[in-house]
Amino acid sequence: MILSDADILERLEAGDLVVDPLDDPELQIQPASIDLRLGREFLEFQRTNIPCIHPNSEQEVDEYVTETIVEDGDDFILHPGDFVLGTTHERVEIPPDLIAHVEGRSSLGRLAVVVHATAGLCDPGYRGQITLELSNLGTAPVALTPGMRISQLTFTELKTEAERPYGSERGSKYQDQDGPQASRIQSDHEFGGDQLERE
């Protein structure tokens, strides 16, 4: 079951679902979603001379990422073909019986701005800001202003609570993330399970 505006308000009031700050609930709570605003920090990917990035190499993943913080009154210009990481301004806490989906807003989609190029799932138990995978599929640069409503979260109720919510198990590498986080896929090998057995 997908939560309606009334269900979302009820869960927010009960305090187990958290979206913080929720400065303008009337504007941000939509019929079956909550609009989230864009934060100030962005991670941009540099052109690089290395032949490829090995996801297992922390150095290769981190070295070609640079951070930009947009000052008051300024915009972040997303150029055609760009792929950058942004963040929601809000921090969320998803209770163990809900899953949240990060969705784009139609108004930005109509300008060819995509807010989650691939991953869009917030696990039951997840806490933190949400990293947005922003790209511009169009032909004109688009100005993104921190504070603008950039994405929406929908919530689906699970049939039963997750027994091992995000954060309770090995892995959970993005729990309590603050600002956009580059991929931490290189830590997967620490937790095991990502190699095929030798035949």
Ligand SMILES: Nc1ccn([C@H]2C[C@H](O)[C@@H](COP(=O)(O)OP(=O)(O)OP(=O)(O)O)O2)c(=O)n1
């Ligand atoms: N666009 C998104 C999608 C997800 N998340 C957060 C909420 C998710 O609960 C958490 C983990 O997402 P995934 O399970 O998709 O990521 P991984 O499988 O790579 O990470 P892990 O191994 O920690 O589960 O990241 C985010 O910040 N921004």
